[in-house]
């Protein structure tokens with residue numbers, strides 16, 4: 001098969017980690033007999049420098065017409081004093097919106113070889129961590145009605161509105177149930193239904209939809225309890241589905257308990273098979289251009305791309321296994337180094353993963 005992939009290297013370490021990921025995808029293509037066509041496009045700070053805007057129209061068009069989008073990272077101190085819509089990070093919101101990507105999928109996996117990187121007690125991480133957070137991305141309080149009232153008994157006030165429709169909840173819940181079917185068949189829906197009306201609607205829609213998935217176990221948890229349980233007993237979770245704001249917080253918590261930011265991939269999905277895949281880290285300007293960045297988060301994002309956009313499960317697993325093997329062989333980039341391990345740079349880490357793939 002032939003696949004077209006729009007690549008957005010972006011800023012900082014973005015180009016370095018994307019370069020290694022392209023080599024990995026080409027190797028997978030070679031091994032399994034697929035043709036990967038890459039088209040590089042501009043977004044973020046580099047796009048501001050070259051075109052005056054963070055997300056040129058041409059970039060949106062090319063991404064829309066591709067089978068998937070692979071993004072490095074955008075932003076950096078050079079563009080920090082720009083305001084609102086002119087900032088590099090605007091490109092991310094613009095792309096999600098233009099491509100209709102409403103589901104953010106963030107697996108948080110603690111590799112056995114990296115157990116020492118978790119801040120949790122060793123008896124808790126002993127059993128491993130493998131959670132997938134499914135966060136609603138285009139609704140809720142971040143997009144609801146907001147404003148300020150100048151007059152009031154206690155002075156000026158401000159408000160933001162949490163609002164969800166049945167359709168919005170249904171589509172994110174469906175994504176979560178479908179993903180659970182490919183994993184351990186358990187969904188935990190996180191809300192605040194003891195207080196919020198929007199959460200009561202959220203919960204009732206999910207209960208209704210769960211009838212379509214009798215093979216997937218469903219439970220519910222209040223957000224405050226979920227934040228605690230993630231640290232107390234992370235093994236109880238398989239797929240967590242939640243709102244935009246709760247997901248924002250829980251997905252960061254889930255990534256923290258697994259160790260390094262340089263290891264974690266993500267996917268943003270919509271109605272069709274087109275998705276955007278990116279590491280959860282930023283552009284790391286402090287190490288950009290020094291061959292120090294860990295390329296694994298981006299390489300694992302490309303495995304998610306093969307799985308979710310191209311339905312190439314075997315190929316996705318091949319990448320994940322190659323990464324695991326390199327870690328088991330004690331090779332580490334600076335962000336995950338510990339005593340007795342071999343320190344390697346970005347390029348060497350990429351080369352080692354390619355070598356494992358070819359075995």
Ligand code: NAD
Pocket residue numbers: 013072073074075076077089092261262278279280281282283284285286287292293294295297335
């Ligand atoms: P960051 O994730 O870029 O860096 C945080 C720390 O983690 C730094 O010390 C960095 O060196 C390290 N780090 C991150 N990724 C790494 C990797 N792959 N390998 C090794 N070390 C790694 O977050 P920040 O410093 O808060 O933000 C830097 C810039 O990135 C800002 O302009 C921010 O707006 C932007 N940003 C972009 C995205 C995105 O493109 N999706 C996400 C977050 C932040």
